Amino acid sequence: MLPFGDELLVLTHDTMVAGVHFLPEQDPADVAWKLVATNISDLAAKGAQPVGVLLSYQLTGGEERFLSGLREALAAYGAPLLGGDTVGGAGPQVVGLTALGRATHRPVPGRDGARAGDGIYLTGALGGAMVGLEALRAGADPALSLAYRRPQARLTEGIALAPHVSAMMDVSDGLLLDATRLARASGVTLSLSAAAIPLAAPEHRRAEALRWGDDYQLLFTAAPGATLPVPAARIGTVLPAAEAPLLLDGTPPDGALGYTH
């Protein structure tokens, strides 16, 4: 964030690497969409209205499809392409995007504002991207992989929520991992109820879905009695800092909590 003139500028940059963040054989239009969505999702979590993006693009062929997906995504979020750089190189493709936004509410929501007694909320279901990636890998009907290929940044929701939340972030690396980060930044413990978390995957995969990123739901906390302007599932309660930053049904969750790139 950067005060600029009489406004507050919110900045984000995400880089994606073929074979790490997307499948090398994926449709470049979907890669472009996801690159835009991940960045806009970061703005959404800060309640920022996009004002434009800068693209870093490594040429590997497939430019037309990439540009087509880029145009679609930028139009969807109202973010003009302001500039960028195109480079050559023979390695696995690297693409990056810087997104700029204008804060619509101050203070800008951060990860550090959750307080004991606050409710914990999620804007929607988890696991859709996980199931979608599997469908894509299996060569299934493209409609079944849409959640993975074309994730939706919750921009409208983030802007609407910004004045009402005590802390907010987007879930990009897995709910349990991102919730732990929010708890640590706020100096509290987040107590989640597994059954309350909406799923877009079969019930027997709940544990995985809570550790999967790429759904880009917004995780936020709000004071008791806060009126929320958009639908959201109440998934837990903020507790005073305990030994563990995160409790799932009363105990610290096992194993890996999410995905670190």
Added chain:
Amino acid sequence: MLPFGDELLVLTHDTMVAGVHFLPEQDPADVAWKLVATNISDLAAKGAQPVGVLLSYQLTGGEERFLSGLREALAAYGAPLLGGDTVGGAGPQVVGLTALGRATHRPVPGRDGARAGDGIYLTGALGGAMVGLEALRAGADPALSLAYRRPQARLTEGIALAPHVSAMMDVSDGLLLDATRLARASGVTLSLSAAAIPLAAPEHRRAEALRWGDDYQLLFTAAPGATLPVPAARIGTVLPAAEAPLLLDGTPPDGALGYTH
């Protein structure tokens, strides 16, 4: 450029790829310096004061040296690191930087303002980076490769010149190529005098030096009688648009005009 609040934001992004924009075996501190300098040079050409940068960094080892060079360069230009992204991946390293600046003069100098009768100027000598790269490749005394390894963005000069120029750009791909771009954008012909162009290379390499980038001098035009606030060499005169956008000693230059990445 982006109007933001009551200010004008100037944005630039440059990406560099190992084996394309720098030698894979180069000191990462020098790579970081150059990445910063190329971006700050773009701001300088627009008379913009840096306000910060976002880094895209692909991990390949050598992080400590990279960060050391980055810190040095950001301190030299007064640009704080505001954020960015770190990614993995096994390919040739890709690093990128987005730089943000605040316009210090409006209108912001562009490439399209040169008018017939204007003088054409260069802030300094060309060929230093060319000779420096050769010294680096030859394993010579590091002092001899400094111009290549640690190029200087003409930030102070750009900001001082902005109110006085009709057009300005930084020479990053070779003087003859960049001058052609400026001529085309302005709808004029640039007539250069080869002998007037200051060299930081042996005289017999003049033709090459005029086609070599990476010196990051500022190329600008100014109305006759303009008072220039910094030293600059007068290297030619703007003519009404002729068939060729660029004349060198009266004739269109031969062969490749510069380097395209």
